[in-house]
Amino acid sequence: MNQTEINYRIVEIFETLQGEGFNTGMPSIFIRFGKCNLACPWCDTNYNQFEMMSLTAILTKVALFSARNIIITGGEPTIQPHIEILLDALKQQGYFLAIETNGLKPVPPQIDYIATSPKRLYQKNYLKHHIPTANEVRIVVDGDVLDFCEQIENSIQAQRYYLSPCEQNGEMNMLATITQLGRLNQRPNKPRWQLSIQTHKIAGIA
């Protein structure tokens, strides 16, 4: 296929600060891809409202911004066909490439930094398939996630593990989150879990 003819499912492309995890505050260009292989009831993204954009149009849009860090997100970006061709082109422009993935499908080799957010509601899927490693794991506290956290820390090797409050109807379940954080960190000789908040929502930015 002629590379300039490839079209991608794009929800939005925008520049802001990374709001979550270890790289919180890092100026970043977000490329948000359409579609997802899961359907979390509390999902905050309209991943089915996308337009098709050509490789050239994406590169042109990205070049309008000044950040050197690109965050590939969604939806679920690993199910986007031909993503590796776009990633090759972005790498050629010298960008640092980070991804936000649910961790069920392999991550393309061009990615420099993996943040994965496995979903408790799909716990059984992660027994069958999951990425083997990540730079950071973030689990959203949408209920009692302790058993799921143990499963994931035993199956996905990561530098850092985070719990994130779940935002539903405009409220963040902070008490449930820090309570479970404490329970995890009470265990001897286990990975330490830290707090990751969606700081962009509190700061009122994208």
Ligand SMILES: Nc1nc2[nH]cc(C(=O)O)c2c(=O)[nH]1
């Ligand atoms: N500021 C900001 N940081 C983010 N980190 C991950 C995001 C996502 O939607 O994947 C996100 C987002 O939507 N906004």
Ligand code: SF4
């Ligand atoms: S995996 Fe992420 S994008 Fe997909 S439905 Fe769940 S929260 Fe939404």
Ligand SMILES: [Mg+2]
């Ligand atoms: Mg978001």
